[in-house]
Amino acid sequence: MPNRLIGFDYPSRTRIVFGVGAIEQLGELAAAQGGSRALLVTDQGIVAAGHAERGRECLENAGLHVDVYDRVEENPTTRDVDACLTVAQSSNIDIIIGLGGGSSMDTAKGCNFLL
Numbered sequence: 001m002p003n004r005l006i007g008f009d010y011p012s013r014t015r016i017v018f019g020v021g022a023i024e025q026l027g028e029l030a031a032a033q034g035g036s037r038a039l040l041v042t043d044q045g046i047v048a049a050g051h052a053e054r055g056r057e058c059l060e061n062a063g064l065h066v067d068v069y070d071r072v073e074e075n076p077t078t079r080d081v082d083a084c085l086t087v088a089q090s091s092n093i094d095i096i097i098g099l100g101g102g103s104s105m106d107t108a109k110g111c112n113f114l115l
Contacts, residue, residue, distance in 0.1 A: 014109055026055050026097065027062025035095025038064045039088050041108035043072040046100040055099050067091045072104045081110035088115055 017029060030038055038059050042052045047070050059066045069087045073080055084107050088096060096115065098108025 027058040031062040037093050038066045038095045039093040040068045040097050042099040042104050072107045076107045084111040085114050
């Protein structure tokens with residue numbers, strides 16, 4: 001008898017929204033999660049392109065207090081996640097948003113998991 005793959009349902013706390021203009025939904029999506037103090041996790045390239053500031057504006061327009069962690073490095077390690085977590089804990093963050101590519105997403109997911 002062949003082995004059968006057993007299904008599962010894993011309720012992840014991570015949501016990924018992607019697409020042209022998706023950042024315009026950021027405040028609405030974050031507010032719908034019930035958060036009031038957001039940490040925007042990103043890197044210097046996203047900051048230089050102006051996307052982090054636009055994200056901050058969208059979040060603030062939805063009534064959230066926003067802190068930005070913009071020290072994400074390429075291929076983040078546990079040290080990077082720990083640094084992000086320190087900021088999140090000191091600011092009483094209740095929602096974490098990764099903005100950018102894989103390194104920002106990985107750092108945000110690691111920080112969220114430990115928060």
